[in-house]
Amino acid sequence: MSEASASEMEASWGFIRLQRASGVAILTLARPASRNSLSDGMMADVSGALTELADDASVRAIVLDAEGPVFSAGHDLKEIQAHRSDNDRGRTYFESVLARCSALMTQIVRQPQPVIAAVEGMATAAGCQLVASCDLAVAGAGARFCTPGVNIGLFCHTPMVALSRSVGRKHAMEMLLLGEWVEAPEAHRMGLVNRIAPAGEARSLALELAQKIASKSRVPVKLGKAAFYTQAEMGLDDAYAYASRVMAENMMARDADEGISAVIGKRTPQWEDR
Structure with missing residues (x-):
C-alpha cells in the first residue's frame, strides 16, 4: 500500500490519525510534542480506534506507528504528578490509569486483526510495553527501547507483563533491573522486534508485512x-x-x-x- 493510497480514507481523532486502504489500517500516535505519551486522551483514542477496526471486515491487518522522533515515552508523567495533590495522594487515579493501560494492551492482544508496530526513535516504559504487546514489530535502524522505571524509583511492573511474554526472562529482567537503552540490533536479537529497516523506513516495511497478511483468508x-x-x-x-x-x-x-x-x-x- 502506497502512502498516496493510504491517505484515501483518513480520519483525525484528538490524539491519533487513522487511515484505511487495501485491507490495512494505519493507526498513528499523533502527539509528538508530548512525545506520544500514553495520556488519558491518547489511550482512549487508541482503544476507540481499535474497537472501530475490530468490526471492520475490510481491515485485515493494522500498522501502529507514531509521528516525531519518539514512538512513545510511556505514561504522561506530568498527568500522573498532577494527582499527587488528590486527597488520597493520587492512589485512586494511579490504579485507574494503570488499569486502563493494561486493558489497552490486552485489547491489542485480543484484537481480531494482527497489529504490527512500526518503531522509529525511542520507545520507553509503557511505550516499550506497547511494542511488546503488538503481534509483530519492525524497528528503524536508529530505534531504541528502554524500561527505565528503576532509575526513578518506579519499577516497570506493568510493562514487565508484556515484555516477559515477548522476550526471554533473562533479557526481560536485564532491561527491567538496569533500565538501560537497548539498540535496535539487540532488540532484534532478543526477539522484541521481528525486523530491522533502514532508518525512516520502519513504516514501509511494516506495511509490506501487513499487505502479506491481508492477502490471506x-x-x-x-x-x-x-x-x-x-x-x-x-x-x-x-x-x-x-x-x-x-x-x-x-x-x-x-x-x-x-x-x-x-x-x-x-x-x-x-x-x-x-
Missing part, C-alpha cells in the same frame, strides 16, 4: 491469532488438546476447503473469508 488469521495467545498460557497437554479443537474447527471453514483444493488443483485459491 481472514478466517485462519483471526482463529490463529486468538489460539496462539490462549495456548501459550496452557500446559503442554492442554495446549495440544485446545489447538486440535481449534484446528478441526478451522478445517470446517469454506476457505480451508478452498485452500486445500487449490493446492491439489495447482491453482490460486479464491478467498471468501468464511
Whole structure:
C-alpha cells in the first residue's frame, strides 16, 4: 500500500490519525510534542480506534506507528504528578490509569486483526510495553527501547507483563533491573522486534508485512491469532488438546476447503473469508 493510497480514507481523532486502504489500517500516535505519551486522551483514542477496526471486515491487518522522533515515552508523567495533590495522594487515579493501560494492551492482544508496530526513535516504559504487546514489530535502524522505571524509583511492573511474554526472562529482567537503552540490533536479537529497516523506513516495511497478511483468508488469521495467545498460557497437554479443537474447527471453514483444493488443483485459491 502506497502512502498516496493510504491517505484515501483518513480520519483525525484528538490524539491519533487513522487511515484505511487495501485491507490495512494505519493507526498513528499523533502527539509528538508530548512525545506520544500514553495520556488519558491518547489511550482512549487508541482503544476507540481499535474497537472501530475490530468490526471492520475490510481491515485485515493494522500498522501502529507514531509521528516525531519518539514512538512513545510511556505514561504522561506530568498527568500522573498532577494527582499527587488528590486527597488520597493520587492512589485512586494511579490504579485507574494503570488499569486502563493494561486493558489497552490486552485489547491489542485480543484484537481480531494482527497489529504490527512500526518503531522509529525511542520507545520507553509503557511505550516499550506497547511494542511488546503488538503481534509483530519492525524497528528503524536508529530505534531504541528502554524500561527505565528503576532509575526513578518506579519499577516497570506493568510493562514487565508484556515484555516477559515477548522476550526471554533473562533479557526481560536485564532491561527491567538496569533500565538501560537497548539498540535496535539487540532488540532484534532478543526477539522484541521481528525486523530491522533502514532508518525512516520502519513504516514501509511494516506495511509490506501487513499487505502479506491481508492477502490471506481472514478466517485462519483471526482463529490463529486468538489460539496462539490462549495456548501459550496452557500446559503442554492442554495446549495440544485446545489447538486440535481449534484446528478441526478451522478445517470446517469454506476457505480451508478452498485452500486445500487449490493446492491439489495447482491453482490460486479464491478467498471468501468464511
